[in-house]
Amino acid sequence: xxxxxxxxxxxxxxxxVAPILLIVVFxxxxxxxxxxxxxxxxxxxxxxxxxxxxxAAGPVRVLLTTLRICAITTVFAVGLGFVVAYAMAxxxxxHQKLLLVAVLVPLWISVLVRAFSWLILLRDQGLVNQWLMAxxxxxxxxxxxxxxxxxxxxxxxxLIPYAVLPIxxxxxxxxxxxxxASRSLGAGASTTFLRVYLPLTLPGAFAATVIVxxxxxxxxxxxxxxxxxxxxxxxxxxxxxILQTVRWGFGAAQSVVLLLLTLALIGIMARTVGLKKGxx
Amino acid sequence: xxxxxxxxxxxxxxxxxxxxxxxxxxxxxxxxxxxxPERYLSMPDGVYSLRHYETxxxxxxxxxxxxxxxxxxxxxxIIATLVGASAAIGLWHLGGRAARVxxxxxxxxxxxxxxxxxxxxxRTWVTLGLFDTMFGVILSHAILGLPFVFMTVSASLEGLDxxxxxAARSLGAGALRASRDVVLPNIRPGLFTGALFAFVxxxxxxxxxxxxxxxxVYTLPRKIWSDIRxxxxxxxxxxxxxxxxxxxxxxLIYLIxxxxxxxxx
Numbered sequence: 413x414x415x416x417x418x419x420x421x422x423x424x425x426x427x428x429v430a431p432i433l434l435i436v437v438f439x440x441x442x443x444x445x446x447x448x449x450x451x452x453x454x455x456x457x458x459x460x461x462x463x464x465x466x467x468a469a470g471p472v473r474v475l476l477t478t479l480r481i482c483a484i485t486t487v488f489a490v491g492l493g494f495v496v497a498y499a500m501a502x503x504x505x506x507h508q509k510l511l512l513v514a515v516l517v518p519l520w521i522s523v524l525v526r527a528f529s530w531l532i533l534l535r536d537q538g539l540v541n542q543w544l545m546a547x548x549x550x551x552x553x554x555x556x557x558x559x560x561x562x563x564x565x566x567x568x569x570x571l572i573p574y575a576v577l578p579i580x581x582x583x584x585x586x587x588x589x590x591x592x593a594s595r596s597l598g599a600g601a602s603t604t605f606l607r608v609y610l611p612l613t614l615p616g617a618f619a620a621t622v623i624v625x626x627x628x629x630x631x632x633x634x635x636x637x638x639x640x641x642x643x644x645x646x647x648x649x650x651x652x653x654i655l656q657t658v659r660w661g662f663g664a665a666q667s668v669v670l671l672l673l674t675l676a677l678i679g680i681m682a683r684t685v686g687l688k689k690g691x692x
Numbered sequence: 693x694x695x696x697x698x699x700x701x702x703x704x705x706x707x708x709x710x711x712x713x714x715x716x717x718x719x720x721x722x723x724x725x726x727x728x729p730e731r732y733l734s735m736p737d738g739v740y741s742l743r744h745y746e747t748x749x750x751x752x753x754x755x756x757x758x759x760x761x762x763x764x765x766x767x768x769x770i771i772a773t774l775v776g777a778s779a780a781i782g783l784w785h786l787g788g789r790a791a792r793v794x795x796x797x798x799x800x801x802x803x804x805x806x807x808x809x810x811x812x813x814x815r816t817w818v819t820l821g822l823f824d825t826m827f828g829v830i831l832s833h834a835i836l837g838l839p840f841v842f843m844t845v846s847a848s849l850e851g852l853d854x855x856x857x858x859a860a861r862s863l864g865a866g867a868l869r870a871s872r873d874v875v876l877p878n879i880r881p882g883l884f885t886g887a888l889f890a891f892v893x894x895x896x897x898x899x900x901x902x903x904x905x906x907x908x909v910y911t912l913p914r915k916i917w918s919d920i921r922x923x924x925x926x927x928x929x930x931x932x933x934x935x936x937x938x939x940x941x942x943x944l945i946y947l948i949x950x951x952x953x954x955x956x957x
Contacts, residue, residue: 424867428782431775431796432838436797440835441798443812444804450815477858492711497709502701508803513947521719522896525932529718531920532725533930539721572715601700630805632899647807651902654825668806678803679698685702687796 424439439664447664452663461665471649473665478646481560482628485567489624492568494617500576502585514612515573523570531557534638542607550601558640566634571627575620582616615685622681626674646670713868722932744930754907754927757915758841763826764911765894769832772890775834777883778823781871784856793848802839809836812904817904820823832904833897837890844889849875 436572451461465471484608508603533540534557541553556562586609594604632647639645643679646651680689716769729741748754779798783791801809813832822828849908850889852875862869876883898913905914919928 423786425782425785428867428871429776429786432779432798432842433794435801435835435838436794439831440801440809440812441797443816444808446815447808447812495704496708496711497831500705500852503705503708507705511708511712513943514716514929517939517943518715518719520892522913522916522932522935523934524720524896524898525722525911528920528924528932529721530929531924533721552867568713569718572711593797593835623904626803630807633808633917647805647899650811651899653813655902659816663811667805667811670805671808674803674805687799 413440432497447671448669450575450660451668452661452662454664455659461661464662465665465669473580474644474646474649475669477560477643478629481563481645482625483644484562485571486621486625488564488568489573490579490617490620491598493620493624494579494613496572496614497576497579497583501579503585507541515576518569519573523633524637525534526570526635527566528543530562530569531637532567533563557638558642562640562645563635563645565645566638567628570631570634571624573622574627579613579616580617582613582619586612617680619685622677626677629670629673702774705896709756721937722929722936725929726933728929730926732820733926733929742824744926745934747925747927748930748934751927753915754931757910757912760826760909761912764829764833764909765891767826768828768837769887770892770895771830771834772837772841773883773887775811775843776838776886777876778871780842780849781875784846785867795835795842798842800836801835802843806899807834810900813900814903822904824908826909829857829901829905829909830909832900833894835879836897837840840889840893841883841886844886845879848879852861852878 446652452459454461465475484625496511496515500508500515503511532538535541536553538556540556541550544550544554548613556565590612591608592606594608595601599607629648631645632651635643635645636648646669650663652665653659661688678687697721712911714879724735725733726744727740727742729743748947776798778795781793791844813835817823817828820828822831856878857870857875861867865873896913897911897919901909901911901914902917905911916928916931
């Protein structure tokens with residue numbers, strides 16, 4: 413592509429691109445660079461913030477809590493999402509459409525509304541505990557919220573649709589003749605599923621895993637509301653550092669860790685299954 | 693063998709519907725709560741009341757939050773749609789390596805965790821004097837919506853033959869006119885979807901908003917957020933119900949329009 417034509421004029425379509433370039437470079441990348449700078453200059457020049465992040469008990473616990481919750485959430489969201497995607501890919505057209513609507517509608521519902529709903533359902537006087545006591549599973553309300561369990565329930569609920577979509581896209585692209593070939597060569601239904609179908613779905617499952625994990629890393633609203641202040645994940649820790657204790661440098665360092673983890677994971681996905689395919 | 697196969701199929705379908713029930717059901721809990729006659733959050737016990745809806749539509753704080761959110765949403769949608777669509781059209785014509793790099797950069801605000809974006813913008817907005825201003829909040833929401841408009845418009849352009857724009861150009865239309873009169877009418881659905889995305893993202897945004905505003909711009913999510921965190925006013929249940937109702941309504945319209953189009957085809 414030549415930016416200029418034979419007479420040295422700029423291709424007019426560059427003017428179409430200019431606004432986004434200006435916004436992304438000056439109002440996005442530059443501010444991000446500023447965060448990077450801040451993490452090594454505030455309050456003092458050096459890597460003091462990162463040292464604290466890696467050694468002080470509080471920040472290390474936040475990091476471990478974040479990784480643990482993200483891992484558990486990803487396993488459940490991708491596992492359950494796989495089942496829904498599989499049912500969708502193999503159901504008749506009507507079931508497929510209805511299931512797709514059931515998966516897509518929650519995506520459009522406010523994250524605050526969803527967290528609020530779970531808070532109400534899972535609290536001590538909530539419907540879930542009332543039901544558990546009525547059935548006789550427990551005599552007193554179980555602690556389902558304001559702890560890690562509540563955070564994980566809310567996050568799995570939020571992230572299942574993001575797992576379903578990439579897996580479903582890959583499953584729809586699987587040629588049924590491949591499965592028929594496997595059957596005609598003498599493989600049983602379960603062998604065909606495990607040794608032919610499952611490996612073919614791996615790119616989708618991998619993309620789903622990366623997307624769900626990356627989203628989970630940045631979660632803020634759900635842990636803050638369902639964790640009730642007791643379960644602090646990385647994103648909330650950043651906001652506490654900035655909005656409450658006003659330690660910009662430390663918040664910036666945590667942001668940089670969050671950013672690097674995210675970019676590394678997205679980078680791996682872009683190299684393996686492709687950015688476009690992965691992000692749907 | 694066929695019977696075993698269909699039994700397995702029935703089982704996965706059942707499990708899938710149970711999971712979808714888990715996805716859909718919890719959101720409707722706010723509907724009965726919003727109809728309770730009590731001052732505190734509770735399930736109605738035979739008696740229903742609309743008092744909490746009255747609160748939402750008469751209380752100064754809720755009304756101004758609704759107004760702020762609408763203003764921010766419309767402003768952010770206009771900026772994101774104009775900038776995102778024009779970039780998608782420009783890069784579609786230009787092509788090549790630079791275009792691919794810019795295309796990836798344009799997706800950054802979608803990939804970067806929102807709290808990191810929030811921190812970055814907060815600092816910069818203070819420097820630029822945009823902190824806690826309407827324009828500052830609109831601009832930050834527009835940045836978050838940009839990648840979605842860019843993606844949906846780029847996707848619709850993929851199915852369009854570039855020669856139709858070249859034909860217009862060779863007949864004497866400038867780049868702007870060819871895009872407006874020839875390209876745009878062909879990508880209207882993608883443009884509309886992108887704009888809808890941009891609006892919904894702004895309407896639902898909380899993290900960046902917390903970082904770039906304080907008192908003078910107070911959006912609806914911010915009001916809900918502080919109400920949930922302090923003590924839960926039943927008005928939150930009423931607002932939730934309204935938001936869910938609007939979403940379900942839009943989904944139904946989309947579904948019906950899709951079905952009608954299927955019939956036409």
